[in-house]
Amino acid sequence: DPQLNPIYTFENFVEGDSNRVARRAGKTVGEKPGASSFNPLVIYGGVGLGKTHLAQAIGNDVKRLHANKVVLYVSSEKFINQFQDHSRNNAINDFIHFYQLVDVLIIDDVQFFNRAEKSQDAFFAIFNHLHQSGKQLILTSDKPPKDLEGVQERLLSRFRWGLSADLQVPDYETRIEILDRKMKNDGLEMPREVVKYLAYNINSNVRELEGALISLLAQSSLNKREIDLDLAKRVLRNFVKTSSKEITIETIQKMVCEYFDVSYDKLLQKTRKREIVQARQITMYLAKAFTKNSLKTIGEHFGGRDHTTVIHSCQTVKDLMDTDSTFRESVMELQQKVQLAAM
Ligand code: ADP
Ligand code: MG
Numbered sequence: 001d002p003q004l005n006p007i008y009t010f011e012n013f014v015e016g017d018s019n020r021v022a023r024r025a026g027k028t029v030g031e032k033p034g035a036s037s038f039n040p041l042v043i044y045g046g047v048g049l050g051k052t053h054l055a056q057a058i059g060n061d062v063k064r065l066h067a068n069k070v071v072l073y074v075s076s077e078k079f080i081n082q083f084q085d086h087s088r089n090n091a092i093n094d095f096i097h098f099y100q101l102v103d104v105l106i107i108d109d110v111q112f113f114n115r116a117e118k119s120q121d122a123f124f125a126i127f128n129h130l131h132q133s134g135k136q137l138i139l140t141s142d143k144p145p146k147d148l149e150g151v152q153e154r155l156l157s158r159f160r161w162g163l164s165a166d167l168q169v170p171d172y173e174t175r176i177e178i179l180d181r182k183m184k185n186d187g188l189e190m191p192r193e194v195v196k197y198l199a200y201n202i203n204s205n206v207r208e209l210e211g212a213l214i215s216l217l218a219q220s221s222l223n224k225r226e227i228d229l230d231l232a233k234r235v236l237r238n239f240v241k242t243s244s245k246e247i248t249i250e251t252i253q254k255m256v257c258e259y260f261d262v263s264y265d266k267l268l269q270k271t272r273k274r275e276i277v278q279a280r281q282i283t284m285y286l287a288k289a290f291t292k293n294s295l296k297t298i299g300e301h302f303g304g305r306d307h308t309t310v311i312h313s314c315q316t317v318k319d320l321m322d323t324d325s326t327f328r329e330s331v332m333e334l335q336q337k338v339q340l341a342a343m
Pocket of ligand 1: 012013014015019045046047048049050051052053054178206207210
């Protein structure tokens, strides 16, 4: 299968809070394609957060574990182009028939279906046939299905039959692990402080993190010098604007206050009102994800709470995000605001 790239595996897809649900669902689908309730599995998230990697890892796992199954990976653009070619040649039925023969269909970036009404009709027929025959569908999208504009409602309602799982920006520790994994794979080493510097400053997406690592390596061999913090700083200055601003706990506190219309004092006081407790927990969660402050320091910024309170808050936020979609959307929206502020 030329479309599946064997380098995309679960093994090198680092697990973190940002991707745990999607990654685990993906593993299940790879083990039992078509036989879990995750059908379709919709993986969504912003650019460079690992949608293609994860979708391909599932495909590769199916091929590894079920040698007889036919896996087809295709981008929605390619699907649309193929459809249009067949349509011009009056061969739409052949097109649909071809797709109906696969066991696992992976369509990447379905947001591009928005400008292709007829292709959506074909996809609808394919989807129905595959789903009814117990075949697996895996879709990726840059936004949650409900926000996909220009995609037919009958398709969107089918996307909701299975599981939609998102990929978020990995937190600082996960970013460190991703860098460590890449370096290990390539047999590279660099000082701890440089790894931390990169992970801390590149908090937009994984693709940029990799890009920064590559530029740094290229620069060091061009200059024939060791990678050190000084070189990392110089490379990063030309590389991303995200490195320019440091996000502080205070900035995050202010953003959350504004978002929930809560006063700064209330956020820090020991009130037990539910809205305020939640706002406070979200703030701690974001502070942990977007700053490199210790749990202790974060706690101190909330009227001297201790680190166990911070741990508990982060866990509560994660749990609620899994079960309460309104809550989850608020956190994701805030997360985006913090990211923007860091640029
Ligand atoms: P998307 O399709 O969402 O734009 P990609 O799947 O192309 O993103 O991922 C961008 C890059 O980041 C790829 O090189 C991918 O291997 C890497 N990547 C993303 N998430 C992870 C992760 N959790 N662990 C390791 N590498 C990752
Ligand atoms: Mg992609």
